[in-house]
Amino acid sequence: MPKSKISAWHLLLMLLSLMLLLPVVFMISNSFKTLQDSYHSMLQIMPSRITLVNYQTLAKQVHLLTIIWNTFFMATLVTLGKIITGLLSAYAFKYFSFTGKKWLYLIFVSTIFVPFTVVMIPNYLVISKINLLNTAFGVALPQLADATGIMLFLSAMDKIPVSLTETLQVDRIPAHKALRDVIMPIIRPSIISIGAIFFINSWNEYVWPTLILKDKNSFTLPLALQNYISNEGGTNFPLAMALSTITIMVPLLIYLVFQRYILNSISSSGLK
């Protein structure tokens, strides 16, 4: 490609990333403005006076630490649960032969195409019947049978050479040890990246947790945020932006940390 063409592409991509970044910058900048300033100069990127008042108000109004902990606990629970069930079922689908395997897999995969709104009510009823309302377990439970995890782990396992699993078979290594000692270490980069995606998704999840978590003490960050932009509390814009900023901090951090880690583990896995 000629140099001029490359620079044209770069320019386009830079504009695009700027466009995508703008709302984030806007959010962060407004979280440091006073309510008045934000009315006057909402679109001004650098606040004329930087203030922490919104964060201080938030700390007074809600149990910030409790909410962060709730979100973290729920996201961790969902992530671990999905990794465990996804990994184990992918392993079974990949390396064991049993009757009805094809059909079972088909049924699992087809659940991906069932809209959430269809299962929302039945799931809610089940969770309430078994007394898991207002708990992170209630949020996590229906998600454990998630077929996307199975599919992602299956495609990760597809990259393992067949001869490797056959060596395990010839050496009569029990299935659980083969998974723990060989399969999991090899696909560790995939486990980490899939886990990171699960975690971020769960951290940001809104609709399903609103159904299950009614008690303010069990709220997660997205639910708490909703309180600040609903009519109920009156929209205090900078305050909502401050909470939004707190909300995205963890996913952002996870992304930044694991992006490097993922790249590292791919290059050191020695699979190539």
Added chain:
Amino acid sequence: MSARQAIQLNNVTKKFKKTTVIDEMNLQINEGEFLVLLGPSGCGKSTMLRLIAGLEKANSGEILINGQDIKQDSYFANNFAMVFQDYALYPNMTVYQNLEYALKVHKVPKRERQTRLNKVLNMLNLTAYQDRLPGQLSGGQKQRVALGRGMVKKSNIFLLDEPLSNIDVQLREKARDEIKSMHDTSHQTIVYVTHDQLEAMSLGDRIAIMNNGVIQMIDTPNNIYNNPINLFVAEFVGVPQINTLTGEIIDGQVYFAGYSLIADYSRLNKLGLISGNIYIGIRPENIHVSEQPQNAASIPVIVDKIVDYGRYQELMLIIANGQLIKATTTNNQFVIEDNVYATLVDKKILLFNQQTKQNIEYSLEN
């Protein structure tokens, strides 16, 4: 049959969908024997190895390992070791851990593990690399680790699936010697799959030549080369390939291009040939090329092409009837278009039935 049989296949058939890969296979492998399965790709040799290893299930027939049916019992399974073409080392474990892993899982005491591993690492010159990951090893080193992983298990039966095909040619000979010396010192039963006839010839006590899921011939390298059972074996083994010529039998004599090739009447009498067409097989090194006819059976030919391999020269010769024959010589003095004489060493001539492609003399000699 004095030796005990380590592996025995009785009427084993294996099909993939409707394709028969192994057809009614019968095979006995003696304890301590080095058997090489040789054949063109797709002949079923790897499938056979996988059947023995229990990685594939036969559609019918039985496979006995040390007299035990593999379907019924699996206690012996730990005595297997298998080396794959791509070595299949655990990429997340060091060389030492790779060798140790199966022993650890099967609860071999630590002290015993250490002695066995040190011995094998020493033997394979891997001690300096024991803490490296497979990703940091060369092809030859990986192959040695794969071999070592089988050796530490003290397996009675070693199954090797083209273990040398991913190694540089220069290293291959050395690796071959290592496998040979391993067998010479520990006397395991080895089943070795390859498509490289040089490897097969140099390693095997016996070689089984396979084609289309059927063992064509199973014998020593010498017999396979000099007394092949049929045309397939004769053509498959040997570089350059054997010459296959169409001859004719007239009055019990073998004629080719008007020349009576075999002077030994007692040999021909035994065959009881009367008339008809026949294939004549003659290896290139058994054709003498000379300026003057050497005997009554010397055939006048024209040199068509010369390929110099350094160690020997290959001459393509055209006979008056248009047939082409290949001869090899180590001191070629001819040039293209020379009119010369080709003399076939008559004791080395092989005769094949044109319909069945069988070596006519094979059953007579055995």
